[in-house]
Every structure is written in C-alpha cells, then in structure tokens.
Amino acid sequence: MATEVTVHGVCPHDCYDTCGLRVQSNGESITRISGDPAHPLTRGYLCLKVNRYMERLYHRDRLLYPLRRTGPKGAGEFERVSWDQALTEIARRLRETLEEYGGEAVLPYSFAGNMGYLSSGALDARFFGAIGATQLDRTICTASGNAALRWVFGSCIGPDPETIPLARSVLLWGANPMATNIHQVPLLDEARRAGARIWTVDPLRTDTAARYDRHLKPRPGTDLALALGLGQELVRTGRYDRQMVMEMSEGFDRYCELAEPWTLTRTSEVTGIAIDALRELADDLAAARPLLLRVGYGVQRQRRSAATVWAISALSLLTGAWRDVGGGLLLSNGDAFAPRPLGGPQPETRAVNMVQLGHALCDLEDPPVRALFVYNSNPAATAPDQARVLRGLAREDLFTVVHEQMPTDTAKFADFVLPAAMAMEVWDLHTSYWHRYVQMSTPAAPPPGEAVSNPEFFRRLSRALGLSDPSLQADDQTLMREALDTDHPYMSGINLESLSENPVQRLRIAKETRPFLDTPITTPTGKFRLIPPPGTAVERWEDARDLGPAEFELLTPSSRETIKSSFGNVASLRQSHPKPELLMAQEDMHRLGIGDGKPVLVQNDRGSLELIAVPSTVPQPGTAVSYAVRWNAEAGGRNVNQLTSSELADFGGGATFYATRVRITPLGDAARSEHPAG
Numbered sequence: 001m002a003t004e005v006t007v008h009g010v011c012p013h014d015c016y017d018t019c020g021l022r023v024q025s026n027g028e029s030i031t032r033i034s035g036d037p038a039h040p041l042t043r044g045y046l047c048l049k050v051n052r053y054m055e056r057l058y059h060r061d062r063l064l065y066p067l068r069r070t071g072p073k074g075a076g077e078f079e080r081v082s083w084d085q086a087l088t089e090i091a092r093r094l095r096e097t098l099e100e101y102g103g104e105a106v107l108p109y110s111f112a113g114n115m116g117y118l119s120s121g122a123l124d125a126r127f128f129g130a131i132g133a134t135q136l137d138r139t140i141c142t143a144s145g146n147a148a149l150r151w152v153f154g155s156c157i158g159p160d161p162e163t164i165p166l167a168r169s170v171l172l173w174g175a176n177p178m179a180t181n182i183h184q185v186p187l188l189d190e191a192r193r194a195g196a197r198i199w200t201v202d203p204l205r206t207d208t209a210a211r212y213d214r215h216l217k218p219r220p221g222t223d224l225a226l227a228l229g230l231g232q233e234l235v236r237t238g239r240y241d242r243q244m245v246m247e248m249s250e251g252f253d254r255y256c257e258l259a260e261p262w263t264l265t266r267t268s269e270v271t272g273i274a275i276d277a278l279r280e281l282a283d284d285l286a287a288a289r290p291l292l293l294r295v296g297y298g299v300q301r302q303r304r305s306a307a308t309v310w311a312i313s314a315l316s317l318l319t320g321a322w323r324d325v326g327g328g329l330l331l332s333n334g335d336a337f338a339p340r341p342l343g344g345p346q347p348e349t350r351a352v353n354m355v356q357l358g359h360a361l362c363d364l365e366d367p368p369v370r371a372l373f374v375y376n377s378n379p380a381a382t383a384p385d386q387a388r389v390l391r392g393l394a395r396e397d398l399f400t401v402v403h404e405q406m407p408t409d410t411a412k413f414a415d416f417v418l419p420a421a422m423a424m425e426v427w428d429l430h431t432s433y434w435h436r437y438v439q440m441s442t443p444a445a446p447p448p449g450e451a452v453s454n455p456e457f458f459r460r461l462s463r464a465l466g467l468s469d470p471s472l473q474a475d476d477q478t479l480m481r482e483a484l485d486t487d488h489p490y491m492s493g494i495n496l497e498s499l500s501e502n503p504v505q506r507l508r509i510a511k512e513t514r515p516f517l518d519t520p521i522t523t524p525t526g527k528f529r530l531i532p533p534p535g536t537a538v539e540r541w542e543d544a545r546d547l548g549p550a551e552f553e554l555l556t557p558s559s560r561e562t563i564k565s566s567f568g569n570v571a572s573l574r575q576s577h578p579k580p581e582l583l584m585a586q587e588d589m590h591r592l593g594i595g596d597g598k599p600v601l602v603q604n605d606r607g608s609l610e611l612i613a614v615p616s617t618v619p620q621p622g623t624a625v626s627y628a629v630r631w632n633a634e635a636g637g638r639n640v641n642q643l644t645s646s647e648l649a650d651f652g653g654g655a656t657f658y659a660t661r662v663r664i665t666p667l668g669d670a671a672r673s674e675h676p677a678g
C-alpha cells in the first residue's frame with residue numbers, strides 16, 4: 001500500500017524567489033504541489049507558473065526513457081533504447097573523440113535550469129574536469145552585472161530583502177518584479193503603505209511600472225547616461241555623502257571627470273527623459289532615506305552593461321544609501337552564501353563563452369568541438385545568434401548528448417536524449433540570489449520511467465567511461481554533507497541534521513547587518529571603486545543612431561508565463577497567447593500599415609522571424625517587445641533569438657540580448673489592404 005507523504009521541496013528554477021514548496025505524494029507519484037507557509041519570505045504562495053506544476057511534472061511529453069536518434073539532425077526522430085545501450089554507445093563515441101582530438105573537443109553546455117547545489121556545478125563539473133573538457137564560461141544571464149558589482153564592492157551582496165519595507169524611496173531600475181520576483185511585490189507594497197515613493201526605470205510600461213508611483217522611460221541602453229546625469233547633479237549641488245566618497249571610496253576625481261559632461265540637458269537628450277523628471281528624481285536621491293536601488297538584470301543585457309551597473313552603484317555611494325538598514329543597492333545576494341563548491345579542481349583548459357555557442361560549434365579549431373553535452377539549459381531556443389547556433393547543432397559530425405525533462409528544441413538535435421528527473425523527485429540543497437535562506441529539498445516520489453537526477457546521470461557517465469576516481473561516484477548524502485562542511489560564520493549550525501529537522505534556515509546574519517558598513521569591503525584596497533571597470537568605454541559615447549522609418553529597438557524580456565523556455569509547453573499557460581507576439585505602439589502599427597493581430601516580418605542582418613503584431617501601451621514608439629522565449633517548434637523552427645547578437649557586453653563577458661535593432665514589415669495582403677495608405 002502506498003503511503004501519503006508531505007515533504008519540503010524547493011522550486012529549482014532560475015528565479016530570485018527560490019520558493020519553499022510543500023509536496024504531497026502517495027509514495028509512488030506526486031499528488032499536489034503548493035507553497036510552504038513555513039518559508040518566511042515566500043509565505044506559502046507560488047507564482048502563476050509553478051501553481052500549474054502538476055501539468056509540467058506529468059506532462060504527456062515528459063521524457064521517460066533514453067532515446068537514440070534515427071532521423072536527420074534536428075528532425076526529432078528517435079527510438080527508445082536502454083540506459084545500457086545509450087551509455088555504451090556514448091562512452092565509445094567519447095573515447096574516440098578523446099583519443100583523436102583530446103579533452104578540449106568536448107564541450108559541456110549548461111545553465112540554471114535547476115539551481116540546486118547537487119544539480120549544477122557538482123558531479124557534472126567533476127566529470128568534465130576529469131576528462132579535461134573545454135570550460136564553459138556561464139555568462140548568459142548575470143555575468144556583466146555581477147562583474148561590475150564585484151568591481152565596485154568586492155562581492156555581490158546587497159541588503160536583505162526582508163528590510164525592503166523599511167525603505168522610503170525605491171528605484172526599480174531595469175527590474176520587473178511583477179513578472180520575475182513576485183514575492184518582492186508585497187514587500188514593496190508594505191514600504192509604500194508606510195510612505196515610500198517607488199520609481200520604475202524601464203523603457204517599457206511593465207505591470208510593475210503601472211503599479212507604482214513614478215515611471216521614467218529611458219531609451220533602451222541609455223541608463224549609463226541617466227546614472228551619470230543624476231550623479232553629476234548630486235555632485236554639482238553638493239548633495240552627496242562626503243565621508244563615504246572621500247574616505248571609503250577611491251577614484252572620486254575620475255568619477256567627477258566622467259560625470260561632468262552629463263548635464264541634465266544632455267542627459268535628457270540622450271535618455272529621452274524630461275528634465276523635470278530628472279530633477280525630481282535627483283531630489284529624491286538626495287533626500288529620501290532609507291533609499292534602495294533595486295537594480296534588475298534588465299539593465300545589463302545592453303552593450304554598456306557593466307559601466308551602467310558601475311554608474312548606478314556610484315549613486316549608492318554618493319547618496320550614502322548603505323548607511324541605513326533597508327537602504328543600499330540590491331542586484332544580487334549571490335555571494336552572501338557560502339556552501340562549499342562541489343565541482344572540485346579544474347584543469348587549465350580553454351574556455352568558451354556560452355553567449356558564443358554558435359561560434360564555438362561552427363568555427364572553433366584545434367580542436368573543433370566534436371562532442372556536446374547539454375543539461376539544465378535549452379540553447380537552441382535561449383542562446384543568441386540562433387541561426388548560427390542551429391547551424392552548429394545540425395553538424396552531422398557533432399555528437400550531441402542532451403539530458404532533459406522535455407523534448408526541447410535542443411533535444412531535437414541530440415544523438416542521445418537521456419531522461420532527467422524533476423526537482424521534486426531528488427535530494428538537493430538550495431540557496432537564493434535574492435533572499436537569505438538555505439533550504440533542503442526532499443524527494444516526494446521516485447522519478448517516473450527511467451529518469452535520473454543530474455548527479456546520477458554523471459555517475460553513470462563516469463562509470464561507463466571507466467573513470468576510477470571515487471569522488472565521481474559520491475552519493476547525494478555525501479555531496480550534501482560536503483557542501484555544508486564549511487566554517488563560514490553565516491553557515492554555523494546549518495548542516496544535514498538541522499536541515500532534516502527544519503529545511504528552511506536563515507543564514508546566521510542579522511537582518512540589520514548593513515553590507516560593507518558592518519561587514520568588510522572586499523575589494524583589493526578595502527575601498528569602494530568609483531573608477532569604472534577596466535575597458536568600459538564610459539566617455540566614448542556614440543549617441544544612439546537615429547532609427548530609420550521601419551526600424552525599432554527590440555526588447556525580449558522575461559514573460560510572466562514562462563522562465564525563459566521552461567514551461568513553454570504547459571498548455572494552460574499558453575492559452576492567452578497561443579502564437580508568439582510582437583507588441584507595438586498603436587501609432588507605429590498605424591504608420592506602417594500593420595493590422596491588429598496580423599503577421600509581421602521582423603528582421604535584421606542576423607536573421608528573421610514572423611510574429612503576430614498586437615497593439616500595446618507597453619512599448620513606447622520606436623520600441624517593440626516580444627517576451628522571451630517561445631519554443632522554436634511553435635514558429636517554423638525559430639524564435640526571437642534569430643535576431644539577438646552574440647556580441648559581448650563591455651566587461652565580464654555578458655550577453656547583450658536587449659541591444660537589438662530590427663526592421664518590421666507587414667506580411668500578407670490582408671494586412672496591407674486594411675491600411676492602403678500604409
């Protein structure tokens with residue numbers, strides 16, 4: 001007889017909130033997933049997506065058995081094989097590659113599909129380290145912003161989100177918590193009820209911008225000018241924290257030199273924000289306390305990403321925002337956590353920047369990439385410069401292994417697809433890049449079919465290849481113990497025993513601890529850096545080239561219904577937008593003769609894509625929006641990443657997804673005949 005169990009789970013997806021889950025099962029399969037009310041910040045409720053998790057967990061397309069390719073690459077034609085057959089063949093191909101080309105011909109590709117400690121950067125990293133594979137620089141999301149934070153502050157630490165209700169002025173800068181960080185919304189609302197003014201700085205009229213008090217709409221990619229302009233105004237009027245700037249920082253003179261040209265007039269011209277609004281914001285920055293700069297990753301998917309995050313960080317120093325509990329700058333709390341990394345020592349092999357996967361697959365030599373292992377990621381849909389990525393994945397001489405839960409666009413290109421367990425079916429430990437809780441996730445039921453966890457997949461691969469190092473076979477309990485075996489004071493008393501009793505534990509750091517005032521500044525000199533990160537061209541400003549008549553800035557930010565491509569096949573989340581859409585300002589559609597709901601061709605030098613045009617007040621004229629990212633399979637094998645560039649941002653190697661220019665033209669006679677004047 002099956003027995004009812006309820007366990008504490010953790011949402012594994014790449015999201016600020018890292019929610020606590022309550023997972024019920026009958027011992028054989030999971031029967032219900034809800035929020036765990038015992039989590040102090042995620043408080044027992046879940047987002048739109050994870051409220052539908054049962055639909056994803058036992059989706060009829062969920063991968064249950066190993067598959068071997070039978071058709072041409074990308075056709076998605078497979079036959080079922082046993083794990084033994086799959087592993088024997090994979091090991092044979094891998095040995096051949098290692099003998100003929102060496103370890104660097106093998107490329108792992110993974111990101112944060114599952115953020116658990118055991119699920120990424122653990123036995124996977126040990127395995128690829130053991131065979132001397134090419135390293136992957138995992139840059140696609142936060143690299144430039146985080147590099148800028150580490151440059152200015154020494155680490156990615158911000159105020160505790162539990163202190164947000166204390167703030168009396170909040171800037172949500174390139175962040176859209178209504179979609180991406182839903183558990184922050186009640187904290188912001190609480191601050192507002194207590195009298196806080198909340199600003200949104202976003203080119204788009206997002207739900208977040210609509211909810212709060214003031215909305216500044218910079219032209220995409222001009223936030224560096226905005227931040228320097230505000231800083232210039234604070235310095236010019238003498239309204240800055242002299243002690244923080246003079247005694248705790250270095251490079252104030254250089255900062256002043258760089259900010260000096262950014263008068264409010266010039267700032268207004270470049271950003272498109274009215275001078276009065278700039279002045280009002282500068283006044284708030286100068287006076288309102290506690291002041292929280294809640295920066296989102298949206299500002300750092302532009303060309304001047306790191307310089308922008310540096311300049312916004314400088315505002316946190318000029319204003320002395322860090323002095324107040326509830327104030328400071330919060331982009332990431334990722335470095336507040338100290339579990340021990342599980343990946344082990346890595347050999348000195350070449351590195352590939354994951355943003356440039358297309359280039360790596362199509363162009364690398366000495367050696368070429370001959371074998372690709374994808375897990376926790378779906379690059380055929382999510383990587384930029386997609387045409388090149390797909391060309392690379394289609395290479396007949398590339399051996400591709402994909403460990404997945406779903407038949408993704410990437411899995412379609414695999415030689416072997418291996419079924420992956422879901423988070424509610426495996427042991428794991430989780431931290432968060434936003435809040436300060438460590439959580440243990442307990443499996444509620446076994447994985448269906450022959451699906452296995454990420455650590456188990458890599459144990460099997462290591463055995464198949466005959467690798468003898470015992471650390472490659474470490475079991476889950478050992479890995480969890482190793483991760484928690486740290487003498488970091490924040491982790492004191494957080495161990496397997498205490499987590500088994502209470503699976504949601506706060507780091508041992510008081511909410512009132514002010515980063516960098518009550519804790520050390522960890523830059524090499526122990527001072528904040530007002531000098532910009534090296535190589536960022538702060539002064540070489542090319543004014544944004546004017547847009548041609550059918551030219552647009554294309555933004556492809558996070559959708560409320562998915563996490564990037566994850567959840568893209570959950571039907572109930574798709575109902576309201578069955579086809580990939582392009583949101584445009586009504587006047588742009590009218591000007592170009594584009595009818596509501598009509599197809600348009602969106603193109604640039606990298607690729608093209610058909611989308612359905614929908615009039616919207618979200619974008620301003622000259623900007624168009626398509627939420628990222630839809631499955632390629634929905635639209636003739638392509639999505640918006642046909643249009644995005646693999647150019648790297650200014651520092652830290654990050655992606656530039658939001659620096660995309662496109663031309664938009666109506667498609668089909670129907671659209672044209674409705675607007676003969678178009």
Ligand SMILES: Nc1nc2c(c(=O)[nH]1)N[C@H]1C(S)=C(S)[C@@H](COP(=O)(O)OP(=O)(O)OC[C@H]3O[C@@H](n4cnc5c(=O)[nH]c(N)nc54)[C@H](O)[C@@H]3O)O[C@H]1N2
Binds near residue numbers: 299301
């Ligand atoms: N529902 C949902 N939640 C998610 C995700 C998801 O896809 N869906 N993704 C997860 C992931 S992987 C991440 S990294 C986080 C990201 O979550 P956020 O940090 O919120 O970042 P983004 O969604 O990339 O962008 C936020 C906002 O930046 C704006 N933006 C774009 N360009 C500019 C610019 O030049 N200047 C300014 N000021 N703003 C700009 C966009 O219009 C967007 O509204 O969210 C996570 N949570």
Ligand SMILES: Nc1nc2c(c(=O)[nH]1)N[C@H]1C(S)=C(S)[C@@H](COP(=O)(O)OP(=O)(O)OC[C@H]3O[C@@H](n4cnc5c(=O)[nH]c(N)nc54)[C@H](O)[C@@H]3O)O[C@H]1N2
Binds near residue numbers: 111383
């Ligand atoms: N145009 C555009 N493109 C973007 C962005 C954008 O804003 N605009 N954002 C970028 C950002 S911020 C990010 S972070 C990337 C994210 O891009 P990806 O890393 O590709 O993230 P997902 O699309 O969520 O795909 C994660 C995959 O991992 C699988 N998975 C989940 N859990 C497990 C597991 O335990 N084991 C295994 N083996 N697999 C698992 C899921 O089924 C899913 O297919 O996308 C980037 N792409």
Ligand code: SF4
Binds near residue numbers: 011015563
């Ligand atoms: S996706 Fe984010 S908000 Fe939704 S349940 Fe997971 S962690 Fe929570």
Ligand SMILES: [Mo]
Binds near residue numbers: 014140141142
């Ligand atoms: Mo991300």
